[in-house]
Amino acid sequence: MIDQPSHLFYQSRNPRPFLDRGEGIYLFDQSGKRFIDGSSGAMVSNIGHSDPRVLAAMRAQMDRATFGYRLHFRTEASEQLATKTAAMMPDGLDRVFFVSGGSEAVESAVKLARQYALTQGQANRWKVISRFPSYHGCTLGALALTGYDPLARPFDPMMNDMPKIPAPTTYLDRDNLTEHDRGLKYAEMLRDRILAEGPETVLAFIMEPIGGASTGALVAPDSYYGRVREICDEFGVLLIYDEVMTGAGRTGKFLAAEHWGITPDIVALSKGFGAGYVPLGATVAGPGIVEPILDAGGFLHGFTYAGNPLACAAGLAVLGVLETDGLIDNAARMGDILKARLTGLMDRYPFIGDVRGKGLLLAFELVSDRETMTPLPKGLNAFHELVELAYERGLIIYARRTRGGVEGDHFLVCPPLIVTEAQIDEIMAILTDGLDALATKLGLAIMEGAA
Numbered sequence: 472m473i474d475q476p477s478h479l480f481y482q483s484r485n486p487r488p489f490l491d492r493g494e495g496i497y498l499f500d501q502s503g504k505r506f507i508d509g510s511s512g513a514m515v516s517n518i519g520h521s522d523p524r525v526l527a528a529m530r531a532q533m534d535r536a537t538f539g540y541r542l543h544f545r546t547e548a549s550e551q552l553a554t555k556t557a558a559m560m561p562d563g564l565d566r567v568f569f570v571s572g573g574s575e576a577v578e579s580a581v582k583l584a585r586q587y588a589l590t591q592g593q594a595n596r597w598k599v600i601s602r603f604p605s606y607h608g609c610t611l612g613a614l615a616l617t618g619y620d621p622l623a624r625p626f627d628p629m630m631n632d633m634p635k636i637p638a639p640t641t642y643l644d645r646d647n648l649t650e651h652d653r654g655l656k657y658a659e660m661l662r663d664r665i666l667a668e669g670p671e672t673v674l675a676f677i678m679e680p681i682g683g684a685s686t687g688a689l690v691a692p693d694s695y696y697g698r699v700r701e702i703c704d705e706f707g708v709l710l711i712y713d714e715v716m717t718g719a720g721r722t723g724k725f726l727a728a729e730h731w732g733i734t735p736d737i738v739a740l741s742k743g744f745g746a747g748y749v750p751l752g753a754t755v756a757g758p759g760i761v762e763p764i765l766d767a768g769g770f771l772h773g774f775t776y777a778g779n780p781l782a783c784a785a786g787l788a789v790l791g792v793l794e795t796d797g798l799i800d801n802a803a804r805m806g807d808i809l810k811a812r813l814t815g816l817m818d819r820y821p822f823i824g825d826v827r828g829k830g831l832l833l834a835f836e837l838v839s840d841r842e843t844m845t846p847l848p849k850g851l852n853a854f855h856e857l858v859e860l861a862y863e864r865g866l867i868i869y870a871r872r873t874r875g876g877v878e879g880d881h882f883l884v885c886p887p888l889i890v891t892e893a894q895i896d897e898i899m900a901i902l903t904d905g906l907d908a909l910a911t912k913l914g915l916a917i918m919e920g921a922a
Contacts, residue, residue, distance in 0.1 A: 599676070600677070605685050611626060712738050718740045820910065
């Protein structure tokens with residue numbers, strides 16, 4: 472394509488080449504340069520690019536109908552995807568509401584919770600507690616739950632900011648507690664906040680079971696998850712799991728909740744649920760929440776493309792590929808290998824302070840001092856520099872600022888769930904070269920001779 476001035480605008484003026492095609496974990500620009508999609512886009516392309524089975528399912532649906540408004544028709548694709556989704560959820564979560572993306576899924580979850588409270592005569596319940604840092608979406612409603620200052624603070628006057636508690640960043644703690652007790656400590660912060668707000672006013676608590684972009688694959692101690700469930704039950708607060716990034720097999724389970732045997736009251740899904748083939752997401756709850764709302768006149772909410780048959784046909788095929796190819800198990804196996812390889816980098820690079828995550832939702836964080844976990848000086852812009860250095864070398868990774876978006880540098884390494892051990896070798900070779908270049912550019916120490 473002839474280069475010409477663009478009428479598009481996104482977040483910045485950072486130029487990128489034109490995409491030509493995708494194959495598996497690889498993307499190719501129009502010059503033929505190959506990139507490894509080491510972040511699955513934005514942790515989206517769970518089954519890789521251009522899977523012929525998904526494309527065939529989409530073509531078959533296109534031959535029938537590409538749109539049928541949900542108030543006018545039921546569609547086989549949406550009914551089948553809802554049935555399949557319910558079968559893959561924890562017991563009791565079998566009511567599915569389709570949306571087009573993660574922010575919509577979160578908004579739908581919160582509005583579902585509010586309408587349920589109204590059916591129970593609990594009109595005073597409206598506060599949704601979330602964590603800082605966190606990320607739950609970019610619409611004003613979802614942004615009010617998000618704890619990431621650069622994205623949220625400019626819009627403060629336009630939204631009703633919701634109460635926050637600290638995310639369980641136990642890897643930064645310097646105390647004498649065990650990890651078990653640290654998990655309980657952070658969970659009790661939720662109980663304290665519910666009491667401070669007034670339990671009768673608190674509608675829900677929303678959390679990423681494993682952190683996403685704002686905390687870089689943060690995993691809480693095991694003790695945290697069950698105690699949070701107990702606290703929500705104690706006060707009649709609904710527990711919402713934002714599984715937009717963690718769902719659809721990314722962490723080695725279909726839902727990250729399964730790692731701890733937790734059944735949330737409401738789940739938000741997207742990203743890997745449609746795997747980049749179509750805009751698709753879902754909000755899932757149980758009949759105990761949904762049926763009272765329908766009895767009261769219906770869910771006062773909706774989107775034009777909810778349950779779009781083309782999107783649902785693609786989503787159904789994506790879930791089929793996950794199952795047929797054993798990709799959830801592969802995410803667990805390859806995730807263990809990749810995490811071990813990333814952890815091994817700490818021997819060579821003393822400025823890597825932490826490696827964390829589950830399955831193929833993994834991240835590493837850069838620091839000035841590993842003992843104190845002091846961030847690198849923010850003026851170095853390491854989070855941007857390493858992304859660019861890796862990109863130049865043909866590897867795509869995803870970075871954000873770790874400490875509330877203001878400072879700190881973490882990098883998500885989250886290839887598609889189809890990744891092989893040989894491809895992990897490719898990823899690590901490029902990443903190591905990029906880290907060497909970063910160290911040279913920013914004057915950071917390297918332990919020579921380390922692997």
